[in-house]
Amino acid sequence: MNILRKMSACLALFFAAVPLLTAQNRFPKPDFTNGYKIPELSPLPSAASPVERLMLSIAPYLQYAVVAVLLIFLLLSCYFLYRKRSRRGVLVMALATVAFFGFIIGGCICPVGSIQNVAAAVFNPAFPISPVVLGIFLLPLFFALFAGRVFCGSVCPLGTIQEIVNFYPLKVPPLLDRILRTIPLFYLGFGVLFAATGIGFIICRFDPFVGLYRMAGPFFILTSGGGLLLLGVFVARPYCRYLCPYGVLLGWLSRLSSRRVSITPDECIRCRLCENACPVDAIMPPSPPNQDREPMRKSLHRIILLLILLPMTAAAGGVTGYFLGNPLSLLHPRVELYRQVSTELAAGERPQTDESLAFRSAGTPVAELQKEVSAVVSNIRLGSCILGIFIALAIMARLFNFSKRREQKDYQVDNSLCVCCGRCYNVCPRDKRNRIMLKESE
Amino acid sequence: MNEDIRQDSDSAKQVGLSRRSFLKMCGISAIALAGSAMVYKRKELTGTVWQLDPEKCIQCGRCATACVLTPSAVKCVHCFARCGYCDLCSGYFVQKPVALDTGAENQLCPTGALKRTFIEDPYFQYTIDEKLCIGCGRCVKGCADFGNGSLFLQIRHSRCKQCNECAIAVACPASAFKRVPVTNPYLMKTDVPGGGKA
Ligand code: SF4
Ligand code: SF4
Ligand code: SF4
Ligand code: SF4
Numbered sequence: 001m002n003i004l005r006k007m008s009a010c011l012a013l014f015f016a017a018v019p020l021l022t023a024q025n026r027f028p029k030p031d032f033t034n035g036y037k038i039p040e041l042s043p044l045p046s047a048a049s050p051v052e053r054l055m056l057s058i059a060p061y062l063q064y065a066v067v068a069v070l071l072i073f074l075l076l077s078c079y080f081l082y083r084k085r086s087r088r089g090v091l092v093m094a095l096a097t098v099a100f101f102g103f104i105i106g107g108c109i110c111p112v113g114s115i116q117n118v119a120a121a122v123f124n125p126a127f128p129i130s131p132v133v134l135g136i137f138l139l140p141l142f143f144a145l146f147a148g149r150v151f152c153g154s155v156c157p158l159g160t161i162q163e164i165v166n167f168y169p170l171k172v173p174p175l176l177d178r179i180l181r182t183i184p185l186f187y188l189g190f191g192v193l194f195a196a197t198g199i200g201f202i203i204c205r206f207d208p209f210v211g212l213y214r215m216a217g218p219f220f221i222l223t224s225g226g227g228l229l230l231l232g233v234f235v236a237r238p239y240c241r242y243l244c245p246y247g248v249l250l251g252w253l254s255r256l257s258s259r260r261v262s263i264t265p266d267e268c269i270r271c272r273l274c275e276n277a278c279p280v281d282a283i284m285p286p287s288p289p290n291q292d293r294e295p296m297r298k299s300l301h302r303i304i305l306l307l308i309l310l311p312m313t314a315a316a317g318g319v320t321g322y323f324l325g326n327p328l329s330l331l332h333p334r335v336e337l338y339r340q341v342s343t344e345l346a347a348g349e350r351p352q353t354d355e356s357l358a359f360r361s362a363g364t365p366v367a368e369l370q371k372e373v374s375a376v377v378s379n380i381r382l383g384s385c386i387l388g389i390f391i392a393l394a395i396m397a398r399l400f401n402f403s404k405r406r407e408q409k410d411y412q413v414d415n416s417l418c419v420c421c422g423r424c425y426n427v428c429p430r431d432k433r434n435r436i437m438l439k440e441s442e
Numbered sequence: 443m444n445e446d447i448r449q450d451s452d453s454a455k456q457v458g459l460s461r462r463s464f465l466k467m468c469g470i471s472a473i474a475l476a477g478s479a480m481v482y483k484r485k486e487l488t489g490t491v492w493q494l495d496p497e498k499c500i501q502c503g504r505c506a507t508a509c510v511l512t513p514s515a516v517k518c519v520h521c522f523a524r525c526g527y528c529d530l531c532s533g534y535f536v537q538k539p540v541a542l543d544t545g546a547e548n549q550l551c552p553t554g555a556l557k558r559t560f561i562e563d564p565y566f567q568y569t570i571d572e573k574l575c576i577g578c579g580r581c582v583k584g585c586a587d588f589g590n591g592s593l594f595l596q597i598r599h600s601r602c603k604q605c606n607e608c609a610i611a612v613a614c615p616a617s618a619f620k621r622v623p624v625t626n627p628y629l630m631k632t633d634v635p636g637g638g639k640a
Contacts, residue, residue, distance in 0.1 A: 025590040025635070027526025034562045038522045052600040059599075059624045060488035109606040117606065128621045130489040138477055145469050201607035214603055217510045256466045333617075354502040354615035361500070362616075 066105060067135040070155065073097060074143050077154045077420070082147065085265060085431065087422035093154035094163050101157040107213035109133060110157055111140050112246040113204045115188070116195035123196035140246075144253040148260050152240060152250060153420030158209050159240050162232040163421055169236045169279035177281060178402075180242040185394045188245035189387045197380045199332045203245060236279030240419060251416035260415045261422070264430040268410035275411070277427040282417035287406045302403045306396060313392040321388025325381030332380065338373040341366060490621035492608040493629050496594035498618035501583035505595055506576050508613035515602035516577035516595050516610065518555070518570045521631040524592035527565035533585030533593050534558055534568060550580045556593075572598075594631050 029038075055062075073093065080089030101110065109117075114137035121129035140151035152159045172180075191203040204210075208225035211217030231238050240247055254260075263274045263283065274283055287293070329335050333355075341356045345366065351357035359369070413424070425431055429438065494505070494516065505516040530542065534556055539548040544558060555574035559567045570593075577595060585593040597608075611619030622629065 025524060025526065026588075027528055027590055029523075029633075030527045030565050032562060032565065036561050036565075036567075040522065056599060056624075056627060059491075059627075063489040063624070106603045108603060113606045128490050132489050134477055138473055142470075142473055145466055145473075200612060204605065204607040205609075205612070210605075211510070214510060216512060218609075253469060256462055256469055258462060354500065354504075358498075358500045358502075358616035362498075 063130070063132040067132055067139070069100065070136060070139055073100075073155045074139060074150060077150045078143070078147050081150060081153060081261065081420055081422055082259065085422070085425050087425050090154045090420070090422040091164075094160035097155050097157055097160045098164065101155070102161065102209075102213040105157075107157050107207070107210040108204075109136060111136050111151070112156070112158060112244060113201065113207065115246060115249070116191055116201045116203055119192040119195040120198075124198070141249060141253055144250045144257060146257055146259060148254040148257045148415050148418060148420055149247075149250045150420045152247065153422065156246075157213065158207070158244065159237060159419065161209055161212070162229065162237045162239060163419075165229050165232045166236045166279055168234050170234045171276065171281065172235060174281070177241075178398075182395060182398070183242050184245055184248045185391055187243055188248045189391050191245050193328075193380075193383045193387050194331070197332065197376065197383050198334075199328075199380075208239060237419065241280055254415045254418075257415055261413050261418050261420055261424070263411055263413065263424045264428045265432065266430055269430065270411065271429060272411075273427050273429060274424050277424040278413070278418070279421065279423060280417055280419055282413045282419070283424060284406065284408060284412055284414050286410055287408045293405075296405075299403055299405055303400065306400055306403065310393075310396055313396055314389050317388035317390075317392030318385050319388070322381060322385040324388070325384045326377070328384055329377045329380040332373075332376055334369070334376055335373050338366075338369050341369065489624045491597075491599060491604055491624045491627045492602065492611060492619055493597050493622045493627060494595060494610070494614070494618045495620065495629050496596070496618075496631055498616045499579070499582070499595055499614075500616045500618075501579040501586060501595075502615050503578050503580070504613045504615070505610055506578040508610040509577075510603065510605060510609050511601065513575075514577040514610070515597050517572055517575045517598050517601075518577065518579070518582060518593055519596045519630070520568060520570055521592045521594065521633075522567070523633045524590050524631060525568065526590050526592075527561060527567060528589065529564045529566055531558070531566065531568060531585070532588035533581040535584075550584050552576070552578060552580065556581050568593075591635065592631065596628055596630075599627050 032038075073096070077090065077093050080086050080093060101107065114133050117127075117129050117133045118137050120127040140155070143150055153163075154160060187203070191201075194200055194202050206221070206224075208221060208228050210225075211221040212225045212229075228238055263277075270286065275285065277283065330339075337355050337359055340353055341359055344350075344352060344356055351360050426433075429435065506514050509515050534550060535542065535548055536550050541548060546554060549556070553574045553576055555571045555576075557569045557571055559569070561567050579595050582593045582595055585591055608619055
């Protein structure tokens with residue numbers, strides 16, 4: 001027995017030296033004499049638990065069911081928000097979203113992250129994208145075109161959890177608010193750039209709430225999620241307003257929507273009660289009477305100045321983007337691998353990292369990697385140049401919007417900012433519910 | 443219907459309305475066009491899940507640590523058809539075992555998840571106790587380096603949360619992770635290297 005063991009040990013060492021070049025195993029399949037039958041895989045994923053088998057077999061349909069639920073939730077939210085004018089209905093939907101899209105589905109995949117799948121699929125035809133993901137991406141945008149950001153109000157798993165904790169909304173100073181609101185533009189731009197060029201899905205990597213929904217995740221994500229929620233008690237929806245890239249798209253499209261949250265059910269009596277009701281400062285006061293405004297000449301001048309500055313800012317953005325391309329490309333895993341492998345090869349070293357070990361033992365020629373990497377780098381450079389122009393133009397468009405003269409006689413919401421939470425319904429004295437309550441108190 | 447919505451769009455936005463509805467039409471057609479262009483000629487009608495290709499895996503150990511779940515959704519699978527049933531299993535024993543027995547100091551697996559049962563002289567069967575396995579891949583490495591490579595790692599879909607971007611895929615040095623059709627969610631090893639049957 002002992003000799004046998006030693007022999008098999010020697011054999012093992014001998015065979016280990018023989019590289020697996022041919023499709024042959026180092027040790028032959030044993031011939032059992034006691035009738036032992038070789039089982040299949042263990043544990044058997046294909047024949048695992050009945051539950052897992054069931055889940056896997058219905059998984060394709062389940063994914064479609066999620067899209068259907070999304071559609072139903074959106075429709076219900078519209079119903080509560082516009083037909084019922086019910087803040088409570090919106091809140092119930094928000095809770096349902098936290099439960100279903102949050103804790104049951106696990107917060108993934110959500111429309112916010114799906115931006116990246118779509119970007120990757122648009123720029124890389126080999127990237128797999130299913131109609132399910134596409135549906136999840138497009139449905140809320142479609143609704144935004146007709147009914148504003150109802151998705152944000154009660155169907156977004158990220159937004160609703162912030163909505164629920166927002167107990168003491170405080171006002172953010174308007175200038176700070178405007179400055180911070182440019183961050184989502186950058187986040188959207190970089191999210192799309194990184195997904196399209198294969199650097200990675202940063203919007204998912206830094207999704208602060210998905211960790212809470214999964215009740216697992218890196219320490220950094222869990223703490224930043226907790227921190228944002230804590231902040232969200234006082235500052236309404238900090239992620240929505242100052243980070244969310246999907247909110248940018250929803251904001252653009254909801255500008256086109258003719259349906260919006262109307263603070264009053266019938267007539268605005270300009271009582272100013274709603275002035276501070278909006279947690280995200282989406283309520284615009286009536287434009288001041290003509291004599292109180294700055295003269296037309298002045299705003300015209302500002303707009304002309306902006307138009308003159310437009311090409312220059314765009315060019316500056318493009319150039320900055322172009323020069324950012326090289327440092328950005330270092331974030332790409334293949335570029336990093338190439339850098340590592342080529343320095344190792346130049347120094348005649350053995351593989352220093354797992355990455356280069358995997359690459360070098362796979363035997364792919366370095367020239368191939370180099371070709372791939374140079375294509376990647378030029379893509380990133382082009383992409384970040386376009387990104388620079390895009391961000392410059394988007395910021396200019398915002399400035400333009402600020403300087404435009406508004407003609408508005410009542411208190412109205414700005415559709416691109418309103419997150420459809422329905423809080424303002426509860427303060428308007430023209431609202432039926434409020435009238436009843438007023439009567440009762442009298 | 444809320445009268446005021448119509449009122450406001452009728453009164454103040456008369457001029458804006460036609461432009462707005464034009465832009466809206468543009469938006470709708472853009473969405474519809476983009477949508478159909480994206481699904482056109484693509485095969486992923488049923489959706490995808492993450493899986494790792496065991497032929498690419500270099501058993502770096504990051505599967506155990508990079509997953510958003512602890513313990514990881516990745517666990518070891520044993521392809522018995524490829525196993526040599528060796529007494530001196532290089533996936534089971536550390537490199538210079540004190541003794542060829544089930545003593546913890548002799549085992550590669552940090553959690554004792556790999557179980558060894560005697561079949562007949564000199565053959566032993568190795569099974570994985572899935573509850574204990576943490577997906578560290580040490581046994582897989584031992585088996586790949588000195589054995590038949592019959593042990594391998596797989597994402598277990600009963601555990602995996604299907605993150606939109608798998609955290610291990612980001613960390614994997616061998617780019618072994620990819621999206622596979624949900625209808626065929628495992629990438630199994632077969633009898634011999636290269637996927638054939640012996
Ligand atoms: S702004 Fe973004 S995170 Fe907030 S509710 Fe809307 S989509 Fe969700
Ligand atoms: S991270 Fe990649 S190389 Fe490392 S053990 Fe997992 S599959 Fe293998
Ligand atoms: S060594 Fe690691 S991969 Fe292998 S069975 Fe043990 S825990 Fe699982
Ligand atoms: S998709 Fe998420 S849960 Fe699944 S293996 Fe990857 S990191 Fe783990």
